Amino acid sequence: EVQLVQSGAEVKKSGESLRISCKGSGYDFPNYWIAWVRQMPGKSLEWMGTIFPGDSDTRYNPSFQGQVTISADKSSSTVFLQWSSLRASDTAVYFCARRRNTATNSYYVDYWGQGTLVTVS
Amino acid sequence: SSELTQDPAVSVALGQTVTITCRGDSLARYSANWCQQKLGQAPVPVIFGKNNRPSGIPDRFSGSGSGATASLTVTGAQAEDEAVYYCYSRDSSGNHLVFGGGTKLTVL
Numbered sequence: 050e051v052q053l054v055q056s057g058a059e060v061k062k063s064g065e066s067l068r069i070s071c072k073g074s075g076y077d078f079p080n081y082w083i084a085w086v087r088q089m090p091g092k093s094l095e096w097m098g099t100i101f102p103g104d105s106d107t108r109y110n111p112s113f114q115g116q117v118t119i120s121a122d123k124s125s126s127t128v129f130l131q132w133s134s135l136r137a138s139d140t141a142v143y144f145c146a147r148r149r150n151t152a153t154n155s156y157y158v159d160y161w162g163q164g165t166l167v168t169v170s
Numbered sequence: 171s172s173e174l175t176q177d178p179a180v181s182v183a184l185g186q187t188v189t190i191t192c193r194g195d196s197l198a199r200y201s202a203n204w205c206q207q208k209l210g211q212a213p214v215p216v217i218f219g220k221n222n223r224p225s226g227i228p229d230r231f232s233g234s235g236s237g238a239t240a241s242l243t244v245t246g247a248q249a250e251d252e253a254v255y256y257c258y259s260r261d262s263s264g265n266h267l268v269f270g271g272g273t274k275l276t277v278l
Contacts, residue, residue, distance in 0.1 A: 155201035157218035
């Protein structure tokens with residue numbers, strides 16, 4: 050069974066650093082892209098970036114480039130989302146999701162993590 | 171443009187049919203996908219690649235589309251279908267995923 054299990058909720062202060070994680074299991078982890086998606090309170094979903102754990106090829110949404118760092122550890126089947134200096138505006142739920150390609154090269158998500166609530170005061 | 175536009179809310183009587191629409195330039199090139207999100211939960215895929223249902227999704231959910239418009243139809247809506255539905259696709263630039271603003275479906 051494919052699963053993406055995320056780390057638990059975090060409460061941090063502005064200026065602090067943070068790394069949250071997403072552990073994949075039940076599939077060939079290195080060979081599937083993983084995306085991070087932000088959902089601010091009461092808002093829609095926003096794609097932040099995607100990483101291919103096999104070679105750590107990473108693509109960022111320009112809106113998030115420089116604000117976060119996405120990384121992966123193949124040995125532990127885990128993808129990370131990291132901030133060096135949090136802001137109150139980073140308060141949101143963060144989802145990881147497994148991104149797939151269709152035969153016509155469109156993208157879709159077939160599995161989502163349960164979400165990690167990050168609260169920054 | 172890298173935006174997808176959805177109506178904020180629609181309602182349907184129990185057992186009736188409802189269509190949720192999504193518009194955006196990226197849909198002319200890439201297939202639309204739909205996910206369902208209930209309050210406090212992670213999104214659940216309901217349609218991918220324009221009209222494919224993941225395993226376990228009831229066949230009352232179907233997708234369609236033409237040009238820059240995609241639709242999600244729920245035929246015979248049930249109380250448990252009440253949720254926010256997001257469309258999304260590959261962005262026109264080719265590197266991103268882009269999401270619509272979501273449509274809140276109320277089943278009366």
